[in-house]
Amino acid sequence: MAKIMTFADAPPLVWSDTNYDGRITDFPALVKQYQRDYDRLRAVALPPDASLALIEEAARISRHEAQQGN
Numbered sequence: 711m712a713k714i715m716t717f718a719d720a721p722p723l724v725w726s727d728t729n730y731d732g733r734i735t736d737f738p739a740l741v742k743q744y745q746r747d748y749d750r751l752r753a754v755a756l757p758p759d760a761s762l763a764l765i766e767e768a769a770r771i772s773r774h775e776a777q778q779g780n
């Protein structure tokens with residue numbers, strides 16, 4: 711997981727973490743790449759209501775399939 715952090719008085723940086731450690735990246739080209747990737751993901755993401763509906767439908771189907779397997 712990564713978090714893009716912006717500040718009023720300093721350049722942006724990226725905090726990324728794993729199960730065991732974390733890392734701060736302040737290299738401008740890499741921070742820009744994180745920002746571009748984040749913008750691309752937001753552009754194709756569903757709105758919150760549609761995301762919730764999709765998750766609920768997937769859960770419903772999963773429950774139904776689990777019941778059929780019993």
